Amino acid sequence: xxxxxxxxxxxxxxxxxxIKENQTFAPVVVSTDADNNPIYQFKKxxxxxxxxxxxxxxxSSIKNFFLPYKEDLSTFHFNENGWEQKINYRVNPRVxxxxxxxxxxxxxxxxxxxxxxxxxxxxxxxxRKNTFIIGLDHEPMADCFCQSLDTNEVVHGFDIFxxxxxxxxxxxxxxxxxxxxxxxxxxxxxxxxxxxxYIKEKNRLAxxxxxxxxxxxxxxxxxxxxESSVWQKWGDKCLSCGSCAMVxxxxxxxxxxxxxxxxxxxxxxxxxxxxxxxxDFAEVAGGHNFRPKSSDRLKYRYYHQHRGFVxxxxxxxxxxxxxxxxxxxxxxNPVEVLRxxxxxxxx
Amino acid sequence: xxxxxxxxDINNEHSLSQTPxxxxxxxxxxxxxxxxxxxxxxxxxxxxxxxxQLKIINPIEAKIFxxxxxxxxxxxxxxxxxxxxxISGSTSRRGSVALCIRKVxxxxxxxxxLKKGTMLGIRGPFGTHxxxxxxxxxxxxxxAGGLGIAPLRAPIYWIxxxxxxxxxxxxxxxxxxxxxxxxxxxxxxxxxxxxxDIHVIVENSDKSWQGxxxxxxxxxxxxxxxxxxxxxxVCGPPAMFKxxxxxxxxxxxxxxxxxxxxxxxxxxxxxxxxxxxxxxTFTCVDGPVMDFWTVMNLKEAI
Numbered sequence: 311x312x313x314x315x316x317x318x319x320x321x322x323x324x325x326x327x328x329i330k331e332n333q334t335f336a337p338v339v340v341s342t343d344a345d346n347n348p349i350y351q352f353k354k355x356x357x358x359x360x361x362x363x364x365x366x367x368x369x370s371s372i373k374n375f376f377l378p379y380k381e382d383l384s385t386f387h388f389n390e391n392g393w394e395q396k397i398n399y400r401v402n403p404r405v406x407x408x409x410x411x412x413x414x415x416x417x418x419x420x421x422x423x424x425x426x427x428x429x430x431x432x433x434x435x436x437x438r439k440n441t442f443i444i445g446l447d448h449e450p451m452a453d454c455f456c457q458s459l460d461t462n463e464v465v466h467g468f469d470i471f472x473x474x475x476x477x478x479x480x481x482x483x484x485x486x487x488x489x490x491x492x493x494x495x496x497x498x499x500x501x502x503x504x505x506x507x508y509i510k511e512k513n514r515l516a517x518x519x520x521x522x523x524x525x526x527x528x529x530x531x532x533x534x535x536x537e538s539s540v541w542q543k544w545g546d547k548c549l550s551c552g553s554c555a556m557v558x559x560x561x562x563x564x565x566x567x568x569x570x571x572x573x574x575x576x577x578x579x580x581x582x583x584x585x586x587x588x589x590d591f592a593e594v595a596g597g598h599n600f601r602p603k604s605s606d607r608l609k610y611r612y613y614h615q616h617r618g619f620v621x622x623x624x625x626x627x628x629x630x631x632x633x634x635x636x637x638x639x640x641x642x643n644p645v646e647v648l649r650x651x652x653x654x655x656x657x
Numbered sequence: 658x659x660x661x662x663x664x665x666d667i668n669n670e671h672s673l674s675q676t677p678x679x680x681x682x683x684x685x686x687x688x689x690x691x692x693x694x695x696x697x698x699x700x701x702x703x704x705x706x707x708x709x710q711l712k713i714i715n716p717i718e719a720k721i722f723x724x725x726x727x728x729x730x731x732x733x734x735x736x737x738x739x740x741x742x743x744i745s746g747s748t749s750r751r752g753s754v755a756l757c758i759r760k761v762x763x764x765x766x767x768x769x770x771l772k773k774g775t776m777l778g779i780r781g782p783f784g785t786h787x788x789x790x791x792x793x794x795x796x797x798x799x800x801a802g803g804l805g806i807a808p809l810r811a812p813i814y815w816i817x818x819x820x821x822x823x824x825x826x827x828x829x830x831x832x833x834x835x836x837x838x839x840x841x842x843x844x845x846x847x848x849x850x851x852x853x854d855i856h857v858i859v860e861n862s863d864k865s866w867q868g869x870x871x872x873x874x875x876x877x878x879x880x881x882x883x884x885x886x887x888x889x890x891v892c893g894p895p896a897m898f899k900x901x902x903x904x905x906x907x908x909x910x911x912x913x914x915x916x917x918x919x920x921x922x923x924x925x926x927x928x929x930x931x932x933x934x935x936x937x938t939f940t941c942v943d944g945p946v947m948d949f950w951t952v953m954n955l956k957e958a959i
Contacts (some may be wrong), residue, residue, distance in 0.1 A: 321901050326662040381687045386735035392776035397689050399673070403662040428682035428942060429927035435685070436667040468931075487663065494658050536956050563931035566924045574715040577736030579689075580742045586931065595740070595761040598955060610934075613956070618937025 311466075312483040314497045315504050321472070322478055324495045325444075326358045326406060331406045332442070333404040335375065337365040352406065361408065366451050371633060372406055372413050375418065376437045379583050386577040389625030393577075407444045412454070414445050414468045415461035416512055416559030421449070422623050423562060431613070442487060445471035447515060454629035455521040455645055462516070471619040475507040475556075491585065524652060525616065532617035533652060536609075538652045545605020547640040550566070551587030554611070554634035560627045586611050612647060623641040678721045680824050688927060691733045691778025692718040696756065699773055702839050707769060708745065711754045711777060719752030725786035726811035727918055727946040729785055731779030731926045732756065734771075736772070738764040741923040741933075743860070743945070744782065745807045747814035754779060757807035757839065769887075785927035785946040789819070792888040796825040799879075800901050802873055802893025803832055807841050808945075817851050819912050827880050828855040831873030833896070835859050835866040835909050854880065872937050873897060874904055884909035892918045902949045912950035918947045919952070 313566045328334055336355045338360055339348040350365040352372055417438070424434040445468045456462045464471050469488040472479040481497065484491055487497045499510075549655070555561040565584040570577045584591065592600035601607045618625035630642065635643045649655050667673060670685055677686040693714045700708040713719040724730075729743040740762075741865070746755025755797050760769045771777075789812060797816060801809050809828075816823050828847070831840050838857060847853040856879055862870040869875065873893075889905055891898045906912060919941040921933035933940035936956035938947075947955075 318721060324660075331660040331664050376786075388735070395691060395693075395735070397687060399667045401667075402666055405662060423931065427928075429688050429929065430683075430685050431929060432667055432673065432685065432688065436665070439667070440662075440667040442662045491660060491662075517725065528675075533956065535685065562929070564924065564929070565932070566930070568736055568737060568738050579733075579739070584932075586934075590931065592921070594920060595759075595765065599923070605750070606957075610957075613937060614931070614934065621937050 312489065313500050314481045314483060314492075314493075315475075315478045315500055316472075316495070317478045317495045320495050320497070322358050324492070325361075325519040327494065328405055328407070328491070329355060329357060331503045333402065334407060335404060335507045336361040336407040337368055338362055338371075339365075352408075355407075363408065363446070364448075365408065366448070367410060367454070367631065367633070369633070369636070370557050371416060371631065373410055373416065373420065373559050373562075375441060376404060376434055377562055377564075377583060378418065380651055381433060381581050383579045383581050386579070388577070389573055393499060399432045399436045401440045403440040403442065405442045405444065407446075409443050409445045409468065410448060410470075410631075411445060411464045412461045412469075412631045413559050414464045415444065415456075416629045416631075417443075418621070419560045419623070419625070419627055419629070420562060421467070439650040442491075443468040443470075446469070447473040447511075449515060450519050451632075452520050453632040453635065454519065454524050455632060457516065457519040457523075458523045458525060459626055459628055459630040461629040462519075464542050473511055475504060475510060475511050476503075480504060480511075482510040501530065505577060512582070521632070523600075523630075523648050524654075525628075526650065528616040528626065528648070529620040532613050535651050536613075538651065540647070541609040543650070544642055544647050545603065545608040547642055548604040548608045549640050550587050550589055550607065551590045551639060553637040553639065555587065556583065556586030557633040557637040559629055559633070560615075563591075585613065591609070612644075612651075616648075662703055662738060668876065669676065676715075676717050676721055677780075679783065680721075680723065688780070691731075691780050692722060694773035694779055696771060696773055696775045697778060697915045699771070702743035703837060704896055706839060707758055707760075709756045709758060709768070710746075711756065711779065713752045713754070713779075716752075717925070721809075722752065722754075722782070724748055724811075726815045727786040727808060727916075728759065728784050728811075729808075729926070729941075729945060730756070730779045730781035730783065730925075731923070732758075732764075732768070733780065734764055736788075736919055737767045739778075739780075739924075740764045741783075741926060741941070743808035743811070743918065745810045749814075749818055755799065755810070757804070757810070759804050771877075781926060783923075783941055785944055787890055787918075787946050791816050793819075793822045795823065796827075796828070796843075796887040797823050798882065798887055798889040798890060798905075800829045800873065800891045800896035802894070803837065804839070804930065805892035805894075805897075805918075807831055807892075809890060813847065814891055817847070820851055824886070826851070826853050826917075828853055829876040829880070830855070830857045831860065831876070831893075832857070833860045835863060843934050849914050856880070869937050872900075874900055876903060877908075882908060882910065884911075887914065889915040891915060898952075902952075906949070912953065913948045915949040915950060917952050919947065921945075
């Protein structure tokens with residue numbers, strides 16, 4: 311990793327030029343919520359001016375650039391002798407600008423599952439390696455609890471990461487691709503005052519977190535409290551709609567369905583993101599459902615986040631972005647669920 | 658000066674141009690690519706179960722495909738869907754795959770309508786296997802409930818082909834009604850040629866049934882087990898294997914000497930879709946075969 315600084319004016323020129331030559335996605339306002347606050351999403355931008363550089367957090371995570379809601383895994387072409395299967399993994403490059411630390415850390419977690427270890431997923435890898443990521447630090451919102459999950463700082467998983475230190479940005483350069491692009495523009499060596507300002511700013515940002523949750527020992531607690539009434543309490547609220555998984559930056563589970571084209575000449579095998587809260591998630595042939603109750607399914611969601619993922623990768627799957635609560639029509643709050651489990655809410 | 662991000666074309670990756678070998682789990686490969694198979698034979702076993710004998714068409718794929726008893730494949734019916742099915746035949750017949758399939762859902766419903774000569778796809782093999790080599794020199798207790806006999810045919814063929822590696826072999830098989838008994842046409846040959854001790858019990862019998870009536874655990878009275886030198890392979894519904902394994906454990910058979918095959922509805926077979934997760938374990942990667950100790954330590958396994 312290289313550490314440099316870039317003036318705000320030069321960054322503007324840099325991004326403007328990137329936008330000109332690449333498909334670039336950045337946070338823009340798409341609507342307002344019930345309290346009249348802007349709703350941000352990553353959308354394709356045509357100019358730097360469209361970008362809301364001081365946005366809070368995007369309603370959906372950036373995971374859908376890597377795991378689209380729907381994608382064709384393959385197509386079947388029928389002929390006289392049977393059929394032929396076709397697969398297309400090709401993806402065009404694109405840029406994501408303004409990505410938050412928690413979302414980059416979420417990608418690293420997805421990398422663990424989909425890129426490293428057994429059965430690397432070609433579709434994911436094609437998208438991941440064709441996506442140039444420029445991250446941006448931000449002041450945490452009142453409900454951000456990423457600090458508790460150690461995901462408010464980035465070490466890898468991005469190309470460039472920027473922290474606003476007043477007149478310029480402190481810049482982490484983490485790929486040769488990024489280094490080559492930056493040759494087009496003036497960047498500066500880090501001076502002593504830049505380092506000071508950077509550390510000061512990092513400390514300030516860290517001090518702003520209001521939402522915290524203790525996840526130490528959570529993996530064992532999940533087992534010990536498997537029969538806890540806490541699951542009933544929150545599970546009864548759950549409407550099993552699956553919204554939480556849709557906005558979650560690390561939920562990757564899916565369903566596969568096949569469709570025959572109306573011409574009867576082709577069929578497609580489609581992968582669709584799913585949610586473990588949906589009623590038929592654990593149903594097997596013949597109709598037996600291993601998780602028939604909404605509380606079973608909600609519990610499983612937390613169990614995967616804080617027990618299953620920890621067992622596999624020594625860290626929680628949750629990054630503390632709290633998007634699930636924002637999207638939840640029943641206002642299920644992950645911090646409160648975990649606190650209940652720790653019996654911290656009993657006075 | 659250019660601000661263009663260079664293209665990464667994954668299709669240029671050498672490993673991706675190779676025929677996928679699902680036993681080489683960590684390699685980048687076309688995990689979505691199926692091996693084309695012809696249905697060479699369909700054996701009607703009962704009203705709802707058929708045995709499909711498949712042959713992998715491409716000789717390279719046929720050579721690559723090798724599995725161990727207890728593993729499963731994803732069976733692709735183009736346009737209809739893909740389902741996990743345990744392999745129900747011998748490991749030594751390269752390029753041929755036997756699958757015993759009950760008609761229970763959409764894809765299996767279509768499968769039951771297919772005729773000989775139809776082309777299907779398979780991906781795999783996936784999952785863990787019964788540790789046959791570790792069982793060498795031991796007595797084997799094969800216990801099946803209902804359709805659970807299907808995955809047991811793979812270890813049975815293994816034992817047949819390596820008969821001198823094993824001591825006494827018992828098969829205990831329980832079904833609901835006499836007409837649900839599967840593969841009984843093979844029992845005599847297994848008894849006669851391979852010296853198996855086979856016991857079948859039926860839960861709800863009728864006049865046609867001459868054998869025993871009751872639950873599978875009743876069959877334990879008919880056999881004696883040397884708990885120090887026996888491995889059990891158990892396959893059936895959760896309630897059944899829990900009963901069976903608890904009983905055997907009380908008799909002194911260690912939990913890590915009993916192997917169970919779990920059933921879940923996988924959508925990928927590769928630890929990605931999460932559909933088959935039991936607690937925090939992927940049935941498709943860490944299972945379907947697990948020892949009883951591991952199963953009992955899984956939340957919601959039963």
